[in-house]
Amino acid sequence: MTAVDTAPAAVQPDDLDSAPVFATAPKRWTETTWARVGIPILIGILFIGLWEVLVYALGIRRFVLPRPSMIAVALVEHFGSLMASLWYTLKVTFVAFGLALVGGVALAILFVQSRVIELALFPYAVILQVTPVVAIAPIVLIWTGLDNVYLALLILAWIVAFFPILSNMVLGLRSADHNLINLFQLYGASRWQILRRLQLPSSLPYLLGGMKISGGLALIGAVVAEFVSFSGGESGIAWRIIESGNRLETERMFAALILLSAAGVTIFMVLHGLQHLALRKWHESALKREN
Amino acid sequence: MVSAAATAGLAAVDPPAPVSVGDDVPHSRPGRSLIRLQGVHKAYSNGTVALRDVDLEIGQHEFVSLLGPSGCGKSTVLRLIAGLGDLSAGQIEWPLSRVDAGGSPDRDLGFVFQEPTLMPWATVFDNVFLPLRLAGKSRRAMRDQVEEALAMVHLEGFANAYPRELSGGMKMRVSIARALVTRPKVLLMDEPFAALDEITRFKLNNDLLRLWQDNSFTVIFVTHSVYESVYLSQRIVVMAARPGRVIADARIGAAYPRDDSFRTSDAYNRYCREISESLHRAMEPPA
Numbered sequence: 001m002t003a004v005d006t007a008p009a010a011v012q013p014d015d016l017d018s019a020p021v022f023a024t025a026p027k028r029w030t031e032t033t034w035a036r037v038g039i040p041i042l043i044g045i046l047f048i049g050l051w052e053v054l055v056y057a058l059g060i061r062r063f064v065l066p067r068p069s070m071i072a073v074a075l076v077e078h079f080g081s082l083m084a085s086l087w088y089t090l091k092v093t094f095v096a097f098g099l100a101l102v103g104g105v106a107l108a109i110l111f112v113q114s115r116v117i118e119l120a121l122f123p124y125a126v127i128l129q130v131t132p133v134v135a136i137a138p139i140v141l142i143w144t145g146l147d148n149v150y151l152a153l154l155i156l157a158w159i160v161a162f163f164p165i166l167s168n169m170v171l172g173l174r175s176a177d178h179n180l181i182n183l184f185q186l187y188g189a190s191r192w193q194i195l196r197r198l199q200l201p202s203s204l205p206y207l208l209g210g211m212k213i214s215g216g217l218a219l220i221g222a223v224v225a226e227f228v229s230f231s232g233g234e235s236g237i238a239w240r241i242i243e244s245g246n247r248l249e250t251e252r253m254f255a256a257l258i259l260l261s262a263a264g265v266t267i268f269m270v271l272h273g274l275q276h277l278a279l280r281k282w283h284e285s286a287l288k289r290e291n
Numbered sequence: 292m293v294s295a296a297a298t299a300g301l302a303a304v305d306p307p308a309p310v311s312v313g314d315d316v317p318h319s320r321p322g323r324s325l326i327r328l329q330g331v332h333k334a335y336s337n338g339t340v341a342l343r344d345v346d347l348e349i350g351q352h353e354f355v356s357l358l359g360p361s362g363c364g365k366s367t368v369l370r371l372i373a374g375l376g377d378l379s380a381g382q383i384e385w386p387l388s389r390v391d392a393g394g395s396p397d398r399d400l401g402f403v404f405q406e407p408t409l410m411p412w413a414t415v416f417d418n419v420f421l422p423l424r425l426a427g428k429s430r431r432a433m434r435d436q437v438e439e440a441l442a443m444v445h446l447e448g449f450a451n452a453y454p455r456e457l458s459g460g461m462k463m464r465v466s467i468a469r470a471l472v473t474r475p476k477v478l479l480m481d482e483p484f485a486a487l488d489e490i491t492r493f494k495l496n497n498d499l500l501r502l503w504q505d506n507s508f509t510v511i512f513v514t515h516s517v518y519e520s521v522y523l524s525q526r527i528v529v530m531a532a533r534p535g536r537v538i539a540d541a542r543i544g545a546a547y548p549r550d551d552s553f554r555t556s557d558a559y560n561r562y563c564r565e566i567s568e569s570l571h572r573a574m575e576p577p578a
Contacts, residue, residue: 179408182375186402187425197424201412282411282453 066251075255082240082252086259089222089236092150093267096157097218101211103158104165108203109195112173129163133221137228153225153236160221161214168210172203205283208275215267223260323387324348325476325509326372330381333367333535340534341367345381347528347537349511351476354503356512356520356527358566360574364535365513369479372511373402388476400477401470401508405485407462409454409469415441416450419469426473440472441465443502460491464498471502477509484519496522497550504547517570521562522554529566531573539569 048068054060055067062070075082107125111118133156144152176199184194226238235243237260244253280286326349333342342364349355357365370376372383374395385396401422409418417424419440423433441447444464454462463483470478484492500523503510514520520527521543529539543562545553553559 177408179404179406180410182370183402183404183408183421184425185375186373186400187422189425193425197421198410201410204412282413282455284455 063248063250066254070251071254071258074249074251075258078252078255082237082256082259085235085237085240085256086263089219089226089238089260090263092153092157092222092225092236093218096154096222097161097215099154099158100161100165100214100218104162104210104214105169105207108166108169108173111170112199113191113195118170125163125166128159133160133224134228137225141229149229152229153222156225156228157218157221160224161218164210164213164217165207168206168213169203172206173199175206176202205275205279205285208271208278212268212271212275215271216264219260219264219267323351325351325353325385325387327384327386328368328372328381329384331368331371331378331383332380333364333371333376334379342371343534343536345535345537349477349509351387352507352509354500354510354512354523354525356514356524357530358514358517358520358527358570359530359535360532360570361515362535363530363532363573365530366481367535368530369402369481369511369513372398372477373400373479374398398477399473399475400479401473401475403463403466403470403478403480403483405482407454407459407466409462409465411454413453414450415446415452415454415457415465418454418465419472421469422473437472440468443471444468444498459487460495463487463495467499467502471506471508474506475508477511478503480510480512482513482515485514485516492519493551493554499523500547500549517563517566521559521566522549527566529569529573538573541566541569 052067052069055065066074107121111122136159137152137156140155141149141152144155180198181194184198189197222236223238226236227242237256240256241253241260244250244256276286326347328345328347331342331345331347332340334340345364345368347368357368359365367376371378385398388396388399390396410421413421416437420430420433420437423436424430438447438450441450444467446461446464446468449457449461449465454465457465466483484495487495496519499510510523512520512523524543527539527541527543528537529541530536531538545558545562
């Protein structure tokens with residue numbers, strides 16, 4: 001029932017009884033896994049089939065609601081140009097996310113080190129967060145100039161992605177066990193040692209949670225910014241969606257949407273995997289309990 | 292096993308008098324105080340007086356328990372000795388220790404909290420290595436010393452385990468190993484076994500006594516259990532609350548090594564009864 005996966009040499013039976021178990025055995029492809037994957041796929045197939053049949057039977061016009069088969073054809077036909085556009089948007093997303101990560105963590109560390117800096121800057125971080133990015137976009141665009149749309153997109157996506165990292169990281173840095181802080185002080189640890197050895201590791205679960213939110217938001221921010229500022233030579237996936245709408249090529253619009261969703265899901269899954277990898281050995285959230 | 296010193300025993304005093312260390316106790320060295328608290332007073336900013344006029348001398352290689360109801364300031368005494376928090380008045384001296392350039396004594400102590408207080412992201416080895424790492428020692432040079440500390444608490448073979456994989460008693464052993472890895476002069480323990488089941492607690496009591504006898508450190512042990520303090524200590528300092536103060540300083544003369552036969556002896560019962568009585572006096576409102 002209970003086991004320690006390090007195969008200890010000196011097991012003391014009376015001392016081992018309540019040790020929790022970490023799942024280290026390879027996952028078995030169980031009935032529940034089948035259900036978790038199979039049922040949504042089945043629902044999806046049913047939904048798409050019903051859509052295909054109903055649109056055909058009711059004679060709904062192509063530009064109002066195309067049949068799934070038409071969307072599939074459009075997806076294949078425009079795959080190259082759509083992927084190029086998606087890549088443009090993803091570049092904005094990744095760079096904005098990276099800058100949000102570095103900036104958010106750095107500012108959070110600064111806040112925790114200095115109460116004065118926190119008091120001075122935190123309200124403005126909140127203002128930046130609660131003001132809708134759509135409303136800020138025109139002024140940012142004026143500042144960067146229409147020939148520099150990429151920079152405008154970057155700034156706007158960064159604004160959206162920045163705050164979850166900052167606020168989660170501040171919370172995480174402050175959540176270090178107080179007794180452990182005392183212990184570090186007892187042994188004469190420097191501020192840097194407390195930060196490096198205690199506060200940063202303690203904040204890791206919070207940071208990873210913030211990154212999961214922020215990764216999705218960076219993509220949303222990039223797309224919204226494109227919608228507001230669409231023009232210029234280069235173009236992202238949002239611009240393709242608007243263009244398709246203007247031309248009533250609704251099936252291409254759907255194809256672009258599918259790619260965009262897939263990108264969002266991929267970002268989420270990568271960050272989720274990162275979280276699992278970083279925490280599986282020690283954090284409460286990675287613990288498997290039998291009751 | 293049980294010495295005839297059961298007749299020695301109790302000097303319940305109010306107000307507390309300076310303790311004279313008797314010759315009947317094998318480990319103490321008269322007149323050589325390691326730590327001296329004089330008129331220690333601690334008030335919090337909200338006006339609560341945590342400690343009033345505490346005088347206490349702790350000798351080399353003593354095993355002293357601070358016993359009292361919650362709110363009597365016994366943990367506060369421990370934290371102040373450790374240098375955590377400031378005194379409102381009075382002083383804490385380390386007569387035998389070097390003083391650094393900043394005027395604070397080289398305390399040279401280990402601290403065990405009520406919770407194991409381990410870093411969950413670090414292995415058992417890294418947790419025990421922490422005090423040495425903070426002192427700038429390299430992992431390679433200290434490997435033997437860390438492993439020795441783990442062996443002292445019977446945790447050989449668990450160096451690469453994470454704290455979550457261990458039971459409560461094992462985590463507490465890691466915590467004790469971490470406190471002893473620097474080979475300190477004083478081991479401060481703040482109700483370390485309060486959260487454990489009785490069987491594990493008895494076992495750790497015996498292990499702690501063995502470690503104390505085999506080494507030369509002093510133990511200051513905070514507990515609210517009369518039975519635990521009598522079993523372990525040479526000396527029990529009984530404290531009362533509101534305001535926190537020392538009301539009795541009693542000597543438990545029974546010889547070491549103590550084991551389960553001491554736990555069931557008449558002498559043990561008599562000590563427990565006497566200490567309980569002085570503790571009850573501690574609970575009564577001051578006249």
